[in-house]
Amino acid sequence: MEKKVIIEGNISIVSLSNVGNLQEYNIESEEINEESEIKSIMEEIDAYAQSGELDVMADVCTYKVINGEDIEYLAVADEDNNEKEISLDSFKLVNKDTHEMHNLLNRASVGDVIYLRKEQGKANITLSLEVQNNETMSLCYFDCSVDMDEYDLLRESYYDTVCDTFLPETLSVKENKASVENFLFEPQIIYGELYKMVVNEEGIKSLQRIEIPGYYFQDAQRGIDE
Secondary structure, eight states: OEEEEEEEEEEEEEEEEEOTTSGGGTOOGGGOOSHHHHHHHHHHHHHHHHHTHHHHHSEEEEEEEEEEEEEEEEEEEOTTOOEEEOOGGGSEEEEEOOHHHHHHHHHOOTTOEEEEEEEEEEEEEEEEEEOOTTOOOEEEEEOGGGTGGGGGGGIIIIIHHHTTEEEEEEEEETTEEOEEEEEEEEEEEEEEEEEEEEEOTTSOEEEEEOOTTSEEEEETTTEEOO
16 A cells, blocks of 8 residues: 655755865865855855755765654655644654764865755655555664764764754665655755864874854855855
8 A cells, every 4th residue: 555654844954075175166175264265165065066066076975854843744645645644653763873974074085175064944745655554664863872972073063953853765664665756845044064174193084174154054045144
């Protein structure tokens, strides 16, 4: 039997991209020390992100996540489109590890610039999958307490967005993964940060946030706030 799951609420699309040493933008990463330079770099990278070119050019991992408290409507519909509102208790929750993020950072070389991008706004998602009688649907979530110690470097920004959130597109029954029938998203805030991969005297790599300001807020309708 085909069922549909409808989720409405505030969602975040979070991506982490290794944009290398910025040679594609004719900028040496060592030159990132003035606010005007940072703004120019952010605008250039953001343009690539919006066009989808960044996904091809860079090492990227992206997640669509939603906090349980931000779910405004959650329902299941049968083949006749009769909807029944349900709760998260209806799903088997499966912990999603953060190895993809960890591996992206491990692959980064010293001097590489890491771009963190968050899009936040209203979303309506419809997923469909085959469900037999008495089968329980599964849904993944990020429980960062499992491996938080490995990722202290990104705790302040990245983890505040993904920790204790659900990943709607991981909906499944056993090996049967749901397909996305509909995804409507209205971003209200776009938030970006830049980090640089550095190494200490012991040879341990870490991320150094690029300040002044190193980030910006963009209203999806009005553009970059000055």
